[in-house]
Amino acid sequence: MAKGIEEPVTVTVATTTTPSNLSAVPHLVKELVEEAKCLESGCNEARQALAIKARTLVQALETPRETMIKHCWAQPAVFAAILCGNECGLWKLMAKNGVRPQRVKELAATLDVDPVLLSRLLRHLGAMGYLLEVGEDEYKPTSFSLSLSLPIMNGGYPSLITMGGPAFLNLHEYERSRDWKNPTDAKDSPLMHAHKTDLNYFGLAASRGYLEDFNNHMGGYRQGRLPWMAPGFVPVQEVLVKGAGPSPEAVFMVDVGGGLGHDLLEFHRYHPAVPGKLIVQDLTQVVGSIVPSEENRALTPMAHNFFDEQPIKGARAYYLHSVLHDWPDDRASEILGRLKAAMRPGYSKLLINENVIPRTNAYWETSALDLVMLSLLSAQERTERDWYDLVEGRCGLRIVKIWSGGRGVESLIECELK
Ligand SMILES: C[S@@+](CC[C@H](N)C(=O)[O-])C[C@H]1O[C@@H](n2cnc3c(N)ncnc32)[C@H](O)[C@@H]1O
Numbered sequence: 001m002a003k004g005i006e007e008p009v010t011v012t013v014a015t016t017t018t019p020s021n022l023s024a025v026p027h028l029v030k031e032l033v034e035e036a037k038c039l040e041s042g043c044n045e046a047r048q049a050l051a052i053k054a055r056t057l058v059q060a061l062e063t064p065r066e067t068m069i070k071h072c073w074a075q076p077a078v079f080a081a082i083l084c085g086n087e088c089g090l091w092k093l094m095a096k097n098g099v100r101p102q103r104v105k106e107l108a109a110t111l112d113v114d115p116v117l118l119s120r121l122l123r124h125l126g127a128m129g130y131l132l133e134v135g136e137d138e139y140k141p142t143s144f145s146l147s148l149s150l151p152i153m154n155g156g157y158p159s160l161i162t163m164g165g166p167a168f169l170n171l172h173e174y175e176r177s178r179d180w181k182n183p184t185d186a187k188d189s190p191l192m193h194a195h196k197t198d199l200n201y202f203g204l205a206a207s208r209g210y211l212e213d214f215n216n217h218m219g220g221y222r223q224g225r226l227p228w229m230a231p232g233f234v235p236v237q238e239v240l241v242k243g244a245g246p247s248p249e250a251v252f253m254v255d256v257g258g259g260l261g262h263d264l265l266e267f268h269r270y271h272p273a274v275p276g277k278l279i280v281q282d283l284t285q286v287v288g289s290i291v292p293s294e295e296n297r298a299l300t301p302m303a304h305n306f307f308d309e310q311p312i313k314g315a316r317a318y319y320l321h322s323v324l325h326d327w328p329d330d331r332a333s334e335i336l337g338r339l340k341a342a343m344r345p346g347y348s349k350l351l352i353n354e355n356v357i358p359r360t361n362a363y364w365e366t367s368a369l370d371l372v373m374l375s376l377l378s379a380q381e382r383t384e385r386d387w388y389d390l391v392e393g394r395c396g397l398r399i400v401k402i403w404s405g406g407r408g409v410e411s412l413i414e415c416e417l418k
Pocket of ligand 1: 202218219256257258259260262263281282283286304305306307320321322323326
């Protein structure tokens with residue numbers, strides 16, 4: 001046996017039907033009961049840690065075969081049922097009916113869907129715990145299924161599972177044909193390979209009619225996360241407002257690739273008295289779908305491709321949220337270069353709101369998002385080192401401070417011209 005190579009582990013078929021870690025179960029249950037007491041404090045981090053422990057408990061109880069069947073049958077079948085529910089209006093109808101028990105026959109008649117089909121879809125969602133089965137072909141909604149009636153919750157399924165699914169599921173084929181290299185070419189992504197297209201994720205989503213779903217999904221992703229402009233995270237007054245031009249015509253913040261303007265609206269809610277304009281820039285189709293309303297009166301939408309020259313010069317802040325992680329370093333530095341050229345020395349700030357993925361113990365949402373970026377866009381979530389290499393090394397800007405919001409929460413990377 002060559003040096004450094006250990007004896008191979010003999011895996012017998014019996015392994016597949018033996019619970020993964022049964023001996024750990026009593027201890028895990030005891031810990032769960034003990035740690036559940038901290039839920040009373042309302043601490044979100046403690047709740048998330050408990051959910052991870054509960055997952056460890058399920059994994060310990062399951063046999064490898066059960067885990068495999070869950071992955072290969074049960075989870076894809078859940079996605080299929082949820083997508084059908086989106087499409088035929090099931091989630092909206094169930095939410096309209098309220099939390100009472102609902103019969104498949106009546107739901108099917110209202111939706112004009114074959115009751116046999118609906119019964120099969122709901123049976124699986126019931127079996128997986130996403131609906132409560134209260135009798136034969138009769139279900140009560142759960143808070144999850146009620147939430148699916150909201151576009152911010154249901155938009156991720158078509159825009160990421162229908163669109164992104166082929167990229168994930170064929171990643172191994174893409175990698176086999178690319179000699180197992182880490183993808184870093186925005187013009188040759190696993191998504192393009194899987195869909196046999198030259199369009200990138202955003203172009204493909206637009207051409208398939210899923211861009212609105214994606215933007216709604218972005219509105220859902222942000223829920224329940226501490227925004228950087230909230231008290232106790234970044235001291236906005238000190239970092240941005242102090243020293244900003246007082247004229248209402250001056251531009252206070254440009255949200256570049258800002259989608260429907262969720263971030264600027266949230267900023268305005270927290271800081272309504274800030275002077276100057278709040279401009280949201282995105283692709284024409286995206287800003288074109290911002291419907292003027294009382295709520296978004298504070299926003300100025302502007303169509304702008306962030307690879308082109310930045311038309312707004314000398315704003316107090318240029319802001320990028322979940323934009324640079326969509327692009328590999330060469331393209332990300334082009335976006336940063338356009339902003340650098342528009343910044344006013346000693347005045348403008350560049351604010352990057354993104355994950356700083358830790359070198360160990362990454363939160364599962366962040367590690368998942370990294371693979372979403374890899375598969376859909378040949379891009380990545382970045383570590384602190386990666387951010388310094390990109391912002392300072394490649395682009396010649398200076399990172400003033402990385403404001404951290406805690407585990408699994410995006411940081412705010414405050415940058416200036418050197
Ligand atoms: C991941 S989303 C982030 C949206 C928003 N900043 C947020 O956090 O909710 C990336 C955004 O970049 C936009 N985008 C993609 N390519 C663009 C381009 N070339 N110019 C401007 N915006 C672009 C997309 O339309 C999308 O709204």
